Amino acid sequence: MKDMLVRLMGLPDISALESKLFQENIIFRRPIPPEKSFVRNWVDDQFGKYWANEVEAAFSYLPVHCFIAQKGNEILGFACFEATAKNFFGPTGTAENLRGKGIGKVLLIKSLQAMKEMGYAYAIIGGVGPVDFYKQTVDAVLIDKSEISIYQNLIRKES
Template sequence: MKDMLVRLLELPSGAALEQRLLEKEKIVVRRAIAPEKHLVCDWVMQAFGAYWHSEVEVAFSRQPVSCWIAQRGNAILGFACYESTARNFFGPTGTLESERGKGIGKLLLLKSLESMREMGYAYAIIGGVGPAEFYEKAVGAKIIEGSEISIYQHLLRKP
């Protein structure tokens, strides 16, 4: 798995996508808040497993919470975190399988990257991808050569 680099100074606007998701799909994309930590973490555990659950828990330890979520009514449809495993890193992120292809992942990505830009970063790193084409297409991310030896290199595995 390699990392990717994204230039934050010319991010595409997510405004039209946000409006379309809200009006056509009744999907709200917003920053998660502390009282729903248990619900978001449980959902990520169930949908994506223990590693991402751990990373989301860290995102909820930050203020403001460094996790964006997509919801329809009371149902969580997707999530995206930043600065969980390393400073300036985006991820993890995921959309519920049945809701993919609607633009949820792209909007969660844009919201997270905008948050990082507001923190003062000019570039962001997508850690350990994953679907490189998705990131290339959505925000022009480029593979960082040599990055396969990464922060996840010695990740502990359950024996």
């Protein structure tokens, strides 16, 4: 999988989408350290150990380098940044039954806005799966020759 580059100036306005989701009692925020195990365990259950480990790394910063979507006590999605490498966005994911509602878009934009506030002009989206989503949402572009990435020598669990 390749990496993508996104310009952080002029990110899309998500206020209307966030307001619409708020009407469904879905809120977006950064979790705090007492919630670490809940977020980590949810990500582990939904997406696996690798992403759960990256969530744990995101909790090593204050404020936490992660956003969550929640409804009541239920986590609906998450997005991390600078969890594995400086200036990298990801991992991110939304509960499978809620995809297509815009939750992932809000989590992405909130994370990229936070990175912009940290002083970055561009961000790298690492090891992209849904290329078209990032192209359409934030005009991200593929980075040539990025198939060989920070993940290339990742220890793989045995089947």
